[in-house]
Amino acid sequence: MALSPKQKVYQEVLDAVRDYIEKNELKSGDKLPSEREMAEKLHAARSSVREAFRAMELLGLIETRRGEGTFISSYNSYQSVELLASFILREHDKKNDLMQAKVLLEKEAAKLAYFQLKKGDLIALQKIIKNTSINRKDQHVGFFQTIFDKADNLLLVKMWRLMQAYSQTIHKYSYDHSFYSALIELYKEKNYEAIENLFNEWLHVTYKKLSFTID
Amino acid sequence: MALSPKQKVYQEVLDAVRDYIEKNELKSGDKLPSEREMAEKLHAARSSVREAFRAMELLGLIETRRGEGTFISSYNSYQSVELLASFILREHDKKNDLMQAKVLLEKEAAKLAYFQLKKGDLIALQKIIKNTSINRKDQHVGFFQTIFDKADNLLLVKMWRLMQAYSQTIHKYSYDHSFYSALIELYKEKNYEAIENLFNEWLHVTYKKLSFTID
DNA sequence: AATATTTAGGTGGTCTGACCACTAATATAT
DNA sequence: ATATATTAGTGGTCAGACCACCTAAATATT
DSSP states (O other): OOSSTTSOHHHHHHHHHHHHHHHTTOOTTOBOOOHHHHHHHTTOOHHHHHHHHHHHHHTTSEEEETTTEEEEOOSOOOHHHHHHHHHHTTOHHHHHHHHHHHHHHHHHHHHHHHTTOOHHHHHHHHHHHHOTTSOHHHHHHHHHHHHHHHHTOHHHHHHHHHHHHHHTTSSOOSOOHHHHHHHHHHHHHTOHHHHHHHHHHHHHHHHHHHHHSOO | OOSSTTSOHHHHHHHHHHHHHHHHTOOTTOEEOOHHHHHHHTTOOHHHHHHHHHHHHHTTSEEEETTTEEEEOOSOTTHHHHHHHHHHHHHOOOHHHHHHHHHHHHHHHHHHHHTTOOHHHHHHHHHHHHOTTSOHHHHHHHHHHHHHHHHTOHHHHHHHHHHHHHHTTSSOOSOOHHHHHHHHHHHHHTOHHHHHHHHHHHHHHHHHHHHHSOO
16 A cells, blocks of 8 residues: 555545445445455555544444444434534634535525425425424424425535534524525515525525624 | 443544543644553553544544644544545436536535625636636636635535536536636626526536436 | 254454654754 | 754554454254
C-alpha cells in the first residue's frame, strides 16, 4: 500500500472499498471481503483495514456481525450523525450554510413536485399538517418526505435527509405553521412562480435572524 | 475497558473522549492526550483507541498531525459529508438525478451570487468564457467556481464540487457556450427573475435528452 | 434415511510489542 | 548568542497472537 505516499493507508482502504463495491456491483446487504482478506488484497495490515472499517461503521455505511462478516448497510441509520452533531454544531458560521442549503433543497423539491402532485397528495399533505398528535419536527419531515417522493430524485432526497438529521440539533428545524398551509394553497392555485418567493422570503428572514442569535 | 460488556471498545473510547473534552472544556485547536496516554488511561489497547480516533478524524471531529499530536478540529466539519455523499452517489446509477441536482445547485448559486457580484467579477467571468486555451470542462468549473465563491456557502460548494467530479464520467458536463454569455448578460441587466428560467429551460431540455440516452 | 450432535474453519474484537517518520524541545558545539 | 546535533514524544503501520462467536460440514444418534 505504498503507492500514494501522502495518503494514509486507511484512507486508501476507504477508496479501495468504494471501488470494490462499484466494481462488483454490490448492493445493500451484500457481504464484503473479510478484514484479513481485504488486508492481504491491499497489501496492508489488518489493523489499518480495521481503522477504515470502523470509521465506515460509525458513519453507518457498513454493518458488522461478529463471526459472520461485514456487510453493506442499507444506510437507513443515521445514528452517526447524532454523534457528529454533538461535537460539531457549536460552530455557528456553518449553521447558516447548513440551513440555507437545506431550505434550497426543500424549495427546489417543492417546485419539482409541483408538476407531479395529484389532488390526493394535497389532501395527504394537509392531513400531516393538521395532525397535532405528532411533534413539529415529524410534521416537517413527513411533509417534505411526501414532496421529495414526488420530486422523484433519489440523490436530492438523500442529501436532504442528511441535512435534516444534522440540523435537528439546531433549534430551527421547521417553518412556521402557516408556511406549510401557504405552500399547499399555492399548489391548489397552480401558482408555480410564487413557490420560489415563498421560500425565499422565509430564507431571508431566517438567515438574518440566525445571524443575530450567534452567541 | 471491560465495564459495559455489550459495547465495543472503540465505542467506549468515543464516549470517553467526548466526556474528556467536556470535562476539560477543550475548544477547537486544543490538544488531546496522545494515543498511548489515552489507551493507558482507559485501560484499552492503543489499536482500539486508534480505531476510535480514525473514525473521529474521518468525521472531521479531530485533526491529526504526525509528530505533534491529535487536536480538536477547527474547520472541515463537512469532510464527513463528502465521504457520505461519495457513497450515496455510487449507490445508484441515476445519472439523471445527478445532473438534475447539479444544475439545481448551480442555479441557486447563480442566484445567491447575484447579490454579491461586482463589475470586476463579471469581467472575470467573461474572461473565463472567452479563454479558448482551456477545455470546456475547465471553463465550466472555473466559471461556476467564481460564482460559488460569491454565493458564500461552504456546504453548497462542496456538494457541487463532488457532483462535478462524478458527472465528469457522463458526457454532458457543461452547458452550451451561449448559456454562460446569457447568464452574464442577465447579471449586467440586473434581471434576477430570468436567471431561474434560463436554468430551467436548459434543465428541461437536457433532462429529456438524457432520458433517451440511458443505456 | 432423517435427525441431532460435534467439530473445524472462518470472522470480527482485542491486545501486545515492535519499527518507522516526523516534530519540537533540549542539550551541545560553534 | 547562535547554530547544530541529540533526544524524547507523537502518530503511522505492521505482524502475530488470542478470544468469542457463527456457520456449515462431518459425524454420531435415532
